[in-house]
Amino acid sequence: MYRKSHLSLFAWAAAIAFALGMAFWLALTPFAAAQAQSAPDDVTPPVVLKKFIAIDSESGTQLVTETVFTGNPVRFVVTATNNHTAAVVALVRDVLPAGLSAVAANAGNCPAAVTDDGAAAMAALYLEPGQTRPFVIKAKLTAEIGAAQALTNTAGSTIIPTPLGGGGINPTFVEPAAIQGIGCGGINPAFVNWDAVPDNPPVVSNPAVVKIVAPDLGDAPDSTNHAAQLMRAYVGVNIPAQYPTVFDPATGLPSGPYHRNAAPLHLGMQVSSELEADIGPDADAVNNIRPVPANNQRANRDRYDDGVGVGQISFADCQVATIPVRVFVSPQAVQAFQQQNAKAKLNVWLDSDRNGDWTGSVACAGGQAREHIVINADVDVVALGAGIHSLSFTSGLVSWPAAMADKPAWLRVTLSESPAPLPLNDGVAYGDGRGPTAGYNVGETEDYYYLAPTAATAAPDLQISIGAQVPSFGGALPQAGASTTDLNFEEIKVTVRVRNDGNKTATNSLLQFEIQLFNGCQA
Structure with missing residues (x-):
């Protein structure tokens, strides 16, 4: 007896899926030479957004629809391309839909941060003319999946006046020396007024659809497998x-x-x-x-x-x-x-x-x-x-x-x-x-x-997994000039799970931790 060498349409149709997307608010502040009045406006849209999905990888795999298992992280990738003839700064904010929580944000050498206790993530992307930069958000599910639900959102962009720099820079022009050759323009999200971003951006990206599934099957040997191989x-x-x-x-x-x-x-x-x-x-x-x-x-x-x-x-x-x-x-x-x-x-x-x-x-x-x-x-x-x-x-x-x-x-x-x-x-x-x-x-x-615990070959088999969670800043960001040792984390929550995969109870087991001290951190 054997089964088909591919997944049946029935099994695929049985997978519970619903679409999850992310809404982005993108603010653009033009940067030009000193005394320039504004950034060029002959290109529409001035910045193009594309949205992809990457599964447990920051490679930026260009998939706009993908199946993801519950319990696995989801990485969303947004790319911003500057179609201006002058440099711009794209201020990107992603507010996640209910049920998703951001756990990490990465924009290369540009500033990026998780805010609002995981409800949002943001980045400031300095873009030379024709340049493209990615913004990667790692998210996790915070709620159980329901059947036949669909949420589809798109990325959006708009040009707004946004103060940058300690004293607030004129949003229309800026000294080139202040932004060139300093990583990502020396921009710090702490200086960005994210609340000023409009809710209805005129430019939208393609939608990215994530199908969340959580099916389960057994793992006993079965000779009616798809390989037609006797087990x-x-x-x-x-x-x-x-x-x-x-x-x-x-x-x-x-x-x-x-x-x-x-x-x-x-x-x-x-x-x-x-x-x-x-x-x-x-x-x-x-x-x-x-x-x-x-x-x-x-x-x-x-x-x-x-x-x-x-x-x-x-x-x-x-x-x-x-x-x-x-x-x-x-x-x-x-x-x-x-x-x-x-x-x-x-x-x-x-x-x-x-x-x-x-x-x-x-x-x-x-x-x-x-x-x-x-x-x-x-x-x-x-x-x-x-x-x-x-x-x-x-x-x-x-x-x-x-x-x-x-x-x-x-x-x-x-x-x-x-x-x-x-x-x-x-x-x-x-x-x-x-x-x-x-x-x-x-x-x-x-x-x-x-295997019976009394069997001669019975033994415990302990499996240990460990994870750590750093609390967010509650929406606030570190001030300009703050070093990593100035960040006042109240605690780092460490979760240790021990599972016995053996066939005998584990007794007198000692679980020992070694915490290394580095960069001023204390156990």
């Missing part, structure tokens, strides 16, 4: 992997769980997005499964499977088990489930017989032990409220033969807004790990290569 379920064992992971309903094969928008409701603290499990773009840079080459296959490659405490799970033959799960709930999810008077569903599968699928059912003294060990358990999103919640779910009877107790077994946990399909029946309907052919709207699927 092995377990390392060193020639058992075909038949876990439904790849999503392509057009083939008629069982589709893996596909969550159109994982952002509002998901497992654990973090989630990465991908358009497909084995091909196409992926937020964490690698596809969830890699079927080829056959001698170097890989699965379990989603880097943000962090919602299940696998090191705390113990199975015993024909006994129930406790599955610890962490669930993230956004305010948007609470509102949606409240409006629908509904509860989310959680499902768990375990390949207890290690035969490469989740279809098994074994008779125990107390009843059937199905590999679908948790079937459509309720998760009351409204009662939980917004936040991260630690929950426990009791499984049905689990088959866990002593002869295989120390061998790995694929474990799948799926959180969704609707029940999982139940195509199998042994007196009770149960599923095999697949998702609905139409996909889920929200939620996440996490797959684990489970």
Whole structure:
């Protein structure tokens, strides 16, 4: 069995997207030789703006429409080209739409800054005749993505009188020595009166459209991949992997769980997005499964499977088990489930017989032990409220033969807004790990290569990530002549995340930081 060698139109159409743009106000102050009355006005428009999108790069990739995964930074690039016959200064201000926050601004050797607590970014671009300069803004999402929303804005420009310099320079002309040969003209945004920029600029740029998507799929091996390559379920064992992971309903094969928008409701603290499990773009840079080459296959490659405490799970033959799960709930999810008077569903599968699928059912003294060990358990999103919640779910009877107790077994946990399909029946309907052919709207699927904590090879595997955030100036900029040591940062917020990707609880672990002192900074 195999799938098409490209993403199906259905999968692309299922991606939640909406357009985000940025509105720019551009002020132009002409600079000419001493005693010149004004800059030439024989070129219309005097400065041409173009807007592009770059993904996690400041290369200025000229894309006016692009798909971006939630959680990834978005870099917008605006270029300003001077069509005057004299030098000008383009004062650019970008006010981001609601839901986006600027975290960095760069205009090369020209001044650029993030202002208004991230709501805007600005730059002052000195342009010789015919010169083009880029202004790059790095932004992040501050709100959850909604479906079928579209916001499209354009860049704009206008000529306004703007005071530049400590004492305020005549906006019509300026001494050439004050602006030539000094980087970007020696311009400091602290001297710019941004409030004077008109709201309705007469010249506009092309629109730039960003499609934000947040789909999620599993990462268990799947032989029905687009490469038509048989995948092995377990390392060193020639058992075909038949876990439904790849999503392509057009083939008629069982589709893996596909969550159109994982952002509002998901497992654990973090989630990465991908358009497909084995091909196409992926937020964490690698596809969830890699079927080829056959001698170097890989699965379990989603880097943000962090919602299940696998090191705390113990199975015993024909006994129930406790599955610890962490669930993230956004305010948007609470509102949606409240409006629908509904509860989310959680499902768990375990390949207890290690035969490469989740279809098994074994008779125990107390009843059937199905590999679908948790079937459509309720998760009351409204009662939980917004936040991260630690929950426990009791499984049905689990088959866990002593002869295989120390061998790995694929474990799948799926959180969704609707029940999982139940195509199998042994007196009770149960599923095999697949998702609905139409996909889920929200939620996440996490797959684990489970190994019992008591196994000889079980061990913790700690993953550490660290990030820092420097607070903004609250809209104010440093005064002219201020050195970097004069900037009065109240604090630098450092976030450290530690995740255990192993199959055993980490104990007596020491996390040690070394803070280097430099440039007058103190720990």
